[in-house]
Amino acid sequence: MNKFVLPYIEMSITTACTLRCRDCGLFTAHYYAHKYRRPENFDATQLSVDIDSLLKLVSEIKIFRLIGGEPFLHPEWHLLLNKVCHSEKIKQVEFITNGTILPSSNKLNALKHPKVKVLISHYGNLSSSFSDLLKLCEDEHIAFSVRCADGIWWDPGSTAFRNRSVSQLKNIFNSCWLAKKCRHLLHGKLYICSRDAHGQNLGIFPEDENAYINLRIKNLNERDLNMLLSRDFINSCNYCDGTDTRNLKAAIQLESDI
Numbered sequence: 001m002n003k004f005v006l007p008y009i010e011m012s013i014t015t016a017c018t019l020r021c022r023d024c025g026l027f028t029a030h031y032y033a034h035k036y037r038r039p040e041n042f043d044a045t046q047l048s049v050d051i052d053s054l055l056k057l058v059s060e061i062k063i064f065r066l067i068g069g070e071p072f073l074h075p076e077w078h079l080l081l082n083k084v085c086h087s088e089k090i091k092q093v094e095f096i097t098n099g100t101i102l103p104s105s106n107k108l109n110a111l112k113h114p115k116v117k118v119l120i121s122h123y124g125n126l127s128s129s130f131s132d133l134l135k136l137c138e139d140e141h142i143a144f145s146v147r148c149a150d151g152i153w154w155d156p157g158s159t160a161f162r163n164r165s166v167s168q169l170k171n172i173f174n175s176c177w178l179a180k181k182c183r184h185l186l187h188g189k190l191y192i193c194s195r196d197a198h199g200q201n202l203g204i205f206p207e208d209e210n211a212y213i214n215l216r217i218k219n220l221n222e223r224d225l226n227m228l229l230s231r232d233f234i235n236s237c238n239y240c241d242g243t244d245t246r247n248l249k250a251a252i253q254l255e256s257d258i
Contacts, residue, residue, distance in 0.1 A: 004058040004225055010065040010194060011051070011185040013080055014041045017069040018100040019126060020254045023153060026198045028069055029254055037202055039069065042187075044076040048083050050188045053215040055089050057225050065094040065119075072101040078110035085113040094119055096147070098251075099127030102136060111142045118144040123251040124151070148250050155248040156195065157241035159204050169233040176242035179234070188216035192228060196236040208235040 012026070016039040020029045031039045055061075064084045071077050077095075084093050095111065096119040103111070111118060118137060122130055137144040164172070173179045176193075184194035189212040191197035197212070199205035211234040213224050 004222060005060045006058050006062065006183060008063045008065070008181050009054070009061055009183040009185060009190075010067050011047065012042070012068065012198075013044075013047060013066055013071050013077060014069040014074045015039045015198075016041060016073045017098070018073070019070070019098055019123070019251060021250075022252045022254050023155070023248055023250075025153075025156065025195050026067075026069075027195075027202055027204060028198075030198075030202050030204070031069075034202055041074045041076075044074075044079055046188070047080055050185060050215050051083060051087075053188075053220070054185065054190060055087060057220065057222060058089065061090045063092045063094060064090045065096060067096050070098055070101060071095060072097055072103055077103075078107035081110040081113070081116065085110075085115050091115070092117070097121065097133070098123065099130035099133055102129050102132055108136075108140055108142070111137075112140065116143060118142055119147050120144055121147045121251075122149050126251055126253070151250050152247045153250040154243050155241070155246040156243070157245065159199070159239045162238050162241075164238050166233070169237045172237045172240070172242045173231075173233040175244045176237075176240075178243055179237075185215075189214050190225075190228065192231060192234055193236065195240065196234055199236055199239070205236040205239050211235065 015028060015031045017028045022029065031037055066080060081093065081095060084090050093115045094117050098121045120130065120133055121127065178193045178195060182194045184191045184197040186197045186201060191212040196205060200207060210231065213220060213228050
């Protein structure tokens with residue numbers, strides 16, 4: 001029997017977004033200017049298969065978070081939410097939104113599941129549907145909480161190469177809550193770090209096959225997962241200052257594509 005308990009994992013269901021945040025930790029704005037990786041809603045059937053593949057490797061997931069981009073842009077977000085809610089191995093489900101979209105009334109039941117909490121980011125006037133979304137959650141008895149009300153994000157620094165020593169890379173990794181907590185599922189690959197996942201996907205960071213396992217490859221087992229989670233640094237730590245750094249103003253919008 002699998003004995004791995006994952007405290008937290010998040011899965012991107014879309015890279016499309018209603019905002020163009022300059023400092024997005026997942027580089028979402030970059031998808032709108034990339035030559036090959038354009039914003040997309042990922043195939044729900046394939047995502048469901050990826051979820052099943054992950055669940056075969058673990059005994060429990062404490063928190064499973066669905067994210068974007070803006071996940072309400074995915075036309076089948078409710079089906080994916082139902083999928084993770086109905087797994088006995090998944091104990092709590094979070095759905096994060098930037099407060100710009102009201103979900104369709106015919107999909108609301110997915111948000112009412114007792115496992116689900118909607119995390120609503122508040123970016124001032126940018127979150128144009130924030131008040132309506134709060135009222136909707138209250139009226140429909142949907143569990144929710146508000147994020148980023150202080151208007152602050154952490155600042156990982158630029159994506160320039162730092163030329164750090166192995167010892168320095170380990171120190172950055174060990175002090176970073178992304179590295180400790182933020183497992184990320186993207187294109188069937190389970191990454192140690194969410195920023196690294198999209199950085200590699202966009203070619204911002206160099207390919208690092210030791211920073212993920214590909215769930216779409218057959219015959220993965222606990223040993224593969226254990227090796228991944230035993231890493232003491234990843235290559236992208238050389239392109240990041242970690243989370244124990246400065247803060248910056250949240251959701252600064254780009255005036256044009258990157």
